[in-house]
Amino acid sequence: MNLAQDNRETATARDYVEAVVRRAREPMPPFGFEPDWGDQPYRHKVYTEADHLPLPRDGKPVGPLATGLTPARDAAPEFDLPTLSGMLADSYGLGVRRMGVNGNKDNEGRTWYGAATWARGTASGGGLYPLEIYLVAGRGAPVTPGVYHYYTPRHTLRRLLAGDLTGRVRDALDAAGDSTGASTANCYLLISVKLWKNAFKYNSFSYHAVTMDVGTLLGGWQTWARARGLGLTPRLWYDEEALDRLLGLETAAEGVMAVVPVELRDRPGAPASPPVLRGEPAVARTELERSRTLIRFDQVESVHLAAAAAGAAPPPDAAEAAFAIPAADDVGSIRLPAPASLDMDVRTAVRRRRSSFGRFSARRRLAADKLSALLHHGTEGGRLQTAEVRQGRHGLHRIAVFANHVDGVPSGAYDFTPDGGLHPITGDPLSPFLQQQYFLDNYNLEQAAAVLAVIGRPTAAVEALGARGYRLANADVGALAQAFYTCAAALGVGCGAALGFDNVSLRDRGGLAAGDEWPMLIVMVGHERERSAELDLRMA
Template identity: 45%
Template sequence: MTPDSSGFAHDYATAILRRGREPMPPVDFTPDWGDAPRRGKYYPAATAFPLPAPEPVPASLDTALRASAGTAPRASGNAAPGSAGGTAPGGPGAADEPFTLPLLASMLHHSYGLFGRRLGIQANTDLAALPSYAHANWYRGTASGGGLYPCSVYWAAGPGAGVPPGVYYYAHARHAMQRLLAGDVTDRVAAAVGPQHRAGQFLIVGVKYWQNAFKYNNFSYHAVSMDVGTLVQTWRLWAGAQDRRIEPVLWFDQAALTDLLGLVPDDEALFAVVPLTWAPAGGAGPAPGAQAGGDRSAGPAGGGAGPAPGVRVRHADQERSRRLLEFDTLRRIHRATATALDRPPRGALAAAAVPPAPPDRPRIPLPEPTPMPMPVSAALTGRRSSFGRFAAGRPMPAADLAALLRATAGSTVPCEIDAADDRPLARIHAFVNHVAGIPAGGYGYEPETHSLVRTTAGPPGDFLQRNYFLANYNLEQAAVVLVPTVRTHAVLDATGDRGYNLVNATIGAIAQTFYTAAAALRVGAGVALGFDNVSYVEELRLADTGEYPLLIMLAGAERAGLGDYRYELR
């Protein structure tokens, strides 16, 4: 893969912004649903062992949000291999207690594992197909664009993990780990991410493009880079509720890890590496419940010895689709970000932060947010999309809106270039339709004063519906439509092409927090990308600040008495 698209992220960001008025090619594209890929990778020859059964997380969502919002950058990277971590001073989010195999298994299940099947009466276009088992909607704790779940989770396990060292793939449908390579390769992962992030265990988040691109073609990169953010934020909420830390590394040698994992560079990209602080343990014995039989991967079967330097995963994913298509713009933006290796210095994002709201605009103070005592695991289990079930007859309490705003505004993706005094990259705007005590109109949320800053006056329902492309939501019926914005071009100027991944991961994290908070508040929720971004720039007066609206988040009461079906796997 050659860096033939340097700087292309600026062009791609502009095309995404304008796609409502200047459609991205291929304009006449229609997905072949009969030849759709699996929603996960399939390694038929890799041995597997079941992971421990997940345990519920008793800590409240409020606790998790305080921890994730309070995380400060690590001063010197992750703990050394075998370190027990520990609680550091510094308030919420400073704790860094160690992971264990049961805790890792529970986190993976609550994020990407299958919870059960849903078949509710709603307005999305896939409703007619859902009764078919082949098209069943198996829901998960993490949100995903189009429900396609293209992220792959790999575990580079070092000594003391409770399993033989090696590279594993999380098989979400079975809640199991498949061994792709035997032997300790954590030194090679550490070399790819940098010595300051040395650890004994790593999670690696990849995206198999075809799992999403078969539907979204060149738009796919925009969608999947947000999916990375939703996944990482689920981990952060889950871990923060239990005094553990998730801090992804976004600038690393992607080519080196792509080679280690045996991936085809243009088919699957690696977006994040997460070093884990791990509890010390005795020698790694056989994997719990491991199946008998040989693993075809090269390298020793256990112990701390690593495979030879040139060894790579030989197992190959078996694709279900008979015909795979290539999309030129998707390939170019992938190559532009993958080959952007230069890591910006800490503090580089200061110039890209959203500026304060104009002091002369009217402000409406918000009440204290509604508490969210629901356990994190229950909120993740209860997360779902409303798809046309909103009903305007019951206005949202202002305290519920305050809770959604405070939670989403505090959502970030902490990474290796953060500085302690960085301002937020994102701002949350709100189109208020039906919120008790709040006049209808457009606002910006100001976290420092916990208030709404007026942008436009009057009911926004007509504007919202007129600028929405799909038929699965009636935006006027939602109590509020939240709009996260980022100064995308400013981030790219400060960080280079790979900064696009940070922009969209941040938006994905906000969306995941929104969904989880809505579940804890027991209000309907939905997230959508099919809107005219340029019209939102004009309506919210964002041209001067360079903010881009990247998705919309709807919340409100739902119609009562609609048919529903749920089947829980656990």
């Protein structure tokens, strides 16, 4: 990529970021857009006439959530097929059908089976789950070499193309500079985003949400693998168009947004066979599209194509130094107690994970050690560790805490510091301010014990790393959200994440107006109403 093109792509991503963070004051086009719910796409990508390979059941516990959220030295990504099956099922497989009394407006429709929604272990903006997972398997794997699509409704792999195509993935990684050892892996998990599966509802804003969805999945895999004693290191820089061609995708409509090398064998440590690459075969099967009308959104496609055109991966140290945010003070004015323990198994935690949707109740205050656990484990273990950026103590984002009903913490806004301190931020009372900044009516923010705001510098990320730096920054936000959700489930605390708020007002109240920092996500935590009616129908 030449310098002029690089500047053009960076400017496109920077303009999109500015439009997103100011959308409460200056709406994004198309103005007055309303989703056509009767013409929404399939929630599960469907390839017709593709063979199903049932995945074996993983009967072993995954491991403690505390272990999964503890930063560790790199471990080998040596999976067998049951282990890979377990990680896929616990992250993106269908888990439970839930109906309950909450603040959402679509509860009545969910009582009908045709409109049922099935929860998964991974959080997703609006519950839309727009990600697709592919496995490119090579020689030595316990499946026939080829390209497979993970079909979530039946928890199967559908073979789309036979033959060892792992060399094509390696070439794509090498094009961006591979110094991670990924070229030795015999299999690769590819995560793609079908833009229409989110844009039909969120239109031009959708790209902001789906790039965080990528992070929730990668963060969940990172936690799962650590708890099992394995390691996963995602790659976000590669020749994206080459991988899109391999999967038969039109880059403007769907693109590969992450590559995760895995060593998939019948038994760990089995020797690899050298790959053989002949020609450039690609997936020729096409998916079955439910929607009669597909709408293209200019802002979504332009920022996506800008990120897809990214060149070489940035130096890890330079990338972190360019836009990492140190917390305000080394020592806070309030010291939180030691974090409450997280002994729950990861599988149990992700199966209990859910969004609270207006069920918060201030009748029970949140214990300070539970807030401490959420902040400590969420920020320490939830940071996304990619091959391109290995995060240090301060990370790419920091947390501001808006405390409403926490034991030992006066109501107010605080900067959270990594040593467990809360440093006060002066300003107006939180109530009714917080509720006034939230777009929807499915949450009462005053009833939440605390609202955690993830603070980042997305424009600086784009300037430092190019257009794909925006994806990295958002993926890190998503990984933090997934960590907060699973921590809350393990602590028996309600949780809900939201993007629908006035970024400008929240930035000003958080004391960020003088810099380029922005609140990127809010996460509400606290106890829920007791004895609320709910149906919890789990799949076998």
